[in-house]
Amino acid sequence: MSTKNTIVRDATERYLKERRESGESRGAFETEIKRLGGTPRIETQVRRSPAPAEVAEILGTSDAETVVRARHMYNGDQLVQLADSYVPLDVAEAAGIENPDPGLGGIISRMAEAGFSQTEVIEEVVQYPATRVEADAFGVEEGSLLMQITHTGRTADGRAVEVTVHRPGPGWLLRFSTPLT
Template sequence: MPTNTIGTDGTITRDARSRYRQRAEGGARGAFEAETKKAGGAPRGEVEISRGAPPAAIAEILGGAGEVVVRSRRMFDGERLVQLADTYIPAFVAEAAPQVAQLDTGEGGIISRMAAAGLAQTDVVEDVEQVLATEEHAEALGVKLGDLLLAITHVGRTEDGRVVEVTRHVLGRGWKLRYGVPLD
């Protein structure tokens, strides 16, 4: 199955058809690291971990969850910041898989830690929308306040329908998203 690529012009093609299956390739700590290395890039991340109440829109997706673990990441290819990603993990998940609240989540990242704790994501929905760049986005990603950016809201559910992760990715310039649809 195809993987992500980085074009000669710097365009990152994020191929959703394979990214979560390859999250531990080569000892990677998650899908971004695996796919960026495979594409010849130099992935790195800056991670901050906190606990608190999620924003209202995220709380609604989580079914009104109270406290969550928040993994706020700045994700780079080399020195180029390519995305901001905030992951919201319900308290029951952090209790079952405590490594999700640590800086180093181990090979395969948080999705692998959840699976090892019996909370495997079997259903993932990603909504892609345009958002206006906030002051934080503009400063971090080198765009103008109010510029249109792509945002992906990833929602991972277990087989029994429990939401175990919501990640909001805000992408910098130069992204192309690729999705596949099975035609059964």
């Protein structure tokens, strides 16, 4: 498959510190867009609110407040992804991630510095029909199938410290690699 204008989301290495911080990036997305030769731009709104039920269950927070980082992610002027990250309040406060600019390497680097290193990442991918808002944002027909990637980052003791719901628009390639030994 040609990947000339495709955004490649390579789960094999995207969460490695060297990759997230490559070229002064603020996280894996910036690195991916820069590798494509594009111009990454992220609009971030940060708020405190309870997570949706399915996210709260993963985080083990029931109806407790979380820090939500709601992002519109662009390649130049083109919206290419919507992503909402949910972080337990104690982790967010310790890592200082309520600033819209997460700094070098993004929130995963801030969490590691605060003692919440992610040692396991689980990503679940499903298709779903685009809502009217998503269809308008991505320039597709309402009901068109889009992907949703639910990312869960866990610490060595198994605690979920981040759940991010990624909704990429058309034109993404997901790459996964599994060691066989």
